[in-house]
Every structure is written in structure tokens, then in C-alpha cells.
Amino acid sequence: MNTRNNRNEKTLQRLDHKIIASLITPGSKVLDLGCNEGVLLDYLVKERGIDGYGIEISESAIYKCVAKGLSVSHEDIDSGLKHYPDQFFDFVIFNQTMQQVHRPRHALIRALRIGKKVVVGFPNFCHIRARLQLTLLGHVPITASLPYTWYDTPNLHFLSIRDFIHFCRDEEITIENRAYLTKKNTLKVFPNLLAYNGLFVLTCPRRTGQAATS
């Protein structure tokens, strides 16, 4: 079970990393929030020639990042974002970590202040498999993108693709680009039912303007 999940996660990761790479302008300045061991950043450095920075809470992961030649700050996403200048990064990546921070809305708004664009990736809690497990089998869903048991999950917040789109609308955040991921491919139809992960490129003209004048 675990092996299969890990393999799925890796396939997914490679796919989402590839898609993220395709969304990032070559040579841009990128901050990865919760960069872990720097696999994505390192990939983006090699593939897109980015100037990469990371924020990461795990000490052991910091050593791995530094060994890859990355600049990384050992701190919490919830508190580590506020000191960068406005629009300092071309892209801020919030991939698979947004649902793990205490205050995701707060962090996302800060990310939109310091980044010209924000790339958000998260597991879809309302995938058909999750829905069936919840309603028919009566247990908390375990899927390819949500592989954790209830007692050891790093996820603090659970959301669907639809939830996120509504959230962006309410917050006046512009969705510039999006991709819906299955295990090995992307899809266009019924994403809230069939996609394991959602990837969004966001901008927020309103907040950028506010930050610039404040």
C-alpha cells in the first residue's frame, strides 16, 4: 500500500514539476514555500535557469538544499514571508504546502504581495475516489494525492478545486492559468471529480496595488 502510494506520489510529483517548469519564465527569480529538499527548485534551476530561493522548516532538508547550491531560509512559512520587498520574486511557488500551513489565506495573500505571480498546487479533496470512500465506505479518504492516514497527515486544511476557485473569486485573485492533474496526465473536463491535484497561476492586481501604495 505504502509503496504504491509513494510511487504514485513520485509520478505525480514529476508531472506537477514538469507543468510548473512550463509555467515559469526562464531566468526568473523564484521562491518555493516549503521547498523540502529542494528537488523542484533544483529542477527549475537546471531546466529554466531560475534564481531559486526556498523557505523550509525541516533542518535535515536545509542541508540537502544547501548541498544543491540553493539559498534557503530555515523558518516557518507562516512567519517567513513578510520581510521580502513587494513584488520581489517573479514567481512564488506554493506547491503541496498551502494546505499544510496554519493560515493558508494569510500566507497566500502575503505570497501575492512578494511575488508577481503565485503558483499554487494542492490535492483535490473531492476526487471521485475520495467521495466514494467518504460516503460509501465511511472512512477518511486515502488517495493518490492524499496518501496519509488521519493520524500522520501533514495536511491541516482540506479543499476541493471548486473551493479554491470560489476562494479566488471572493478574494479578487485572478487565475491566469490552470492545470488539472490525474495520475499521469492532465485533464480538462470535470476536474473537481477527476483531478487528483489542481495547479493554478495567480495574480492579484488589487493587492499588488495596495501593497505598492502602503
Next chain:
Amino acid sequence: MAEASVGIVEKQFFEYRGSFVLESEAKLEGFVLAYETYGRLNDERDNAILICHALSGDSHAAGWYGGDKKPGWWEDMIGPGKAFDTDKYFIICSNVIGGCKGSTGPGSFDPKAGSPFRLAFPVVTIGDMVHAQALLIDHLGIACILCAAGGSTGGMQALQWCVSYPDRIRSCIPIATTHRHSPLQIAFDEVGRQCIMADPKWEGGNYPEGGGPDAGLAVARMIGHITYMSDKSMERKFGRQLKKKEYGYVFTQEFEVEGYLRYRGDSFIQRFDANSYLYITKAMDYFDLQRDRSLAQAFSHVKNMNFLIIAFSSDWLYPPYQSKEIVKALKMNGLDVTYCEISSDYGHDAFLIEFEEETILIKHFLKKVLRKNVIAKI
């Protein structure tokens, strides 16, 4: 071990003959700075790294003096293949003015007075120490150093380098340090100074050569050592262990920790000058990169530099929050900064002990700085 060391080294002396104006506006008519170098300066003269030492350190950071049993104080970090790789970099470790390890300080001879300076020696600052080091770097024919690195007071010097000479330094590694001494740090320094000055043998600083306030200096060092350890490291190292099996109901050294502190105090008086202790701790207390501006403003003229900031979780003398303040100010200036809080039980002393973690961070950080430096020159 032998092949991973720089081997036998020798202390060198740089003599500056010009007039040296201090931050206090007092003047020194020339000075001597003790230093050591390891590795080779390349033809481009751009691979120099300055190592700055802590309060009681000296220029002997690595290798052995002929006949000595103990190597330099950062032997684990400096040498072939080590964090500060002497196969790649030209390492300079400079002593500080005000010190007593071969550089001009209160114990030096004042030619005007015809006797040692003692308290007539002007009060120096971290800025003055760094200014003197910059003259040494000039003397070595180096326009720009690749990095300044150091722990504790050494970290303060490294930070001061960035603010004082931003065009002459490419990167900085401040370890277990602060951008300004806190009231807690000043308080401990003041208690140390009072120990010395309350010792009648201090004689207003005019103690004879070979004599001096040994008891006071030893107690100052004992207090220092307590602040360098942590509750946990002391528990592990000493516990409540007694030297004998039973309580003696006397005021001799009974607990292991007492013996350790006395030993540290007694060995310190063999190698350190009491007046120098006053001057260097005072320089630390004056250290404040910020003064009447924000710390971010203090770094505002620093451009294109890389920083590696290291703190230790159990360091209560220079707690990680102080390093985070530096990280914050650097970020606000858009500077490239890597920060790591190494989890360690060794307290402030960790910067001299946790060399495996420090090595990973420093080795790869320097590799990146070197690569960026090469790209910048093309």
C-alpha cells in the same frame, strides 16, 4: 588526521606605521596585527577568506605550532578538503587590536610613555578591529575578499565587514552572533569586567608584567563558560556528580562542575591578559550595527552579497532570534541569504563543536559563492 591538516604553521605580523584613527577619534601611531594564513592566494587574488575569532581566540585557527600538542581553535573546519578548504581558498585568520595575542593592545609598549599602555590604551570597537584587518588585507595585495566568517565576536566582525567595506567582500558567514549586543550580553560582560576590577591586584590596570588580577580574571572566565554552555549540556557533562563519594561539608571543590569551571578559569589566566579582556568585551558591548536607524537601513548599501547565517537552538547567550533579525533585514534589502538553525544541546559553544553540520552548510555555500564570483567576472 595529519594529511587533513594544514600542518605546521607560523604566526605572522603585519606592522602598520601610519596614524590609525579610531571610532572614538583617539589615535594610535601605528599598530601590529598578528595573523596566520593557510592555503595559497591564486593569481587572480580572489580566493581569500578572512576568519575572525571570538573573544578569547587568536590568529591560530588551524595547524600546529612546532612542538605543540594542540592544533588551532578551528582545526576541524580549516584544512585540505574541510569546510574552509585550503586546497581552494587562501585562508587568513587575523587577531584583533586590543588583544593580547601578538597584536597591539593595552599590554603593548607605548613608545611615547616609555611603558606599557595599560588603561591609556584607547577604547577600541569592532569597527576599529575590522578597519585594522582591512589594512592587513591591503598589505596582502587583496582588493576583495571572497568571504568573512566567524562565530560570536568573530561573527560581529564579519557583519561589520559587510557594512564598512561592502565593495571589498563577496559573502559573509556570521555564526552564533548578533548585530548588536543585548542588555543580557552587556550584563554578563560587565559582571566579568567587575570581577577583574574588584580584584585588588588589578591596581587600576597598572599591574606589573607577570602579575595581575588572576582571581578576578578566572572568575570572569568561569562566568563566561557558564554562558557558553546550556542547561542540558551541563546536565550531561557534569550532572550532580561529586569528585569524592560523599559530601564533605566544606567549601572546597566538590561537584564536578565546580572543578571544571575552576580549571577553565585557571588555564585562562595563563593565556590571557586581564586588561585585554576589559577592552575586547567593551568593544563587543559597543557593537551595534543599527544605532539610530533600522537594521535594514544599515545594510541598504550592501549589494550582490551572499550570506549564510547560522544559529544554534540551545544558544541562550546569542539566541537564534538575533540571527533571525539579521535574516529579516537582509531579506528586506533583497539580499541572497541562507539561514539554518542547527539543533544542538551545546549552547553557544556549539559553533566550535557542531562542525559536521557547519561543514555541509559552509562548504556548499562557498562553492556557490565561488561559482557566482567566476560568472560575475566573465
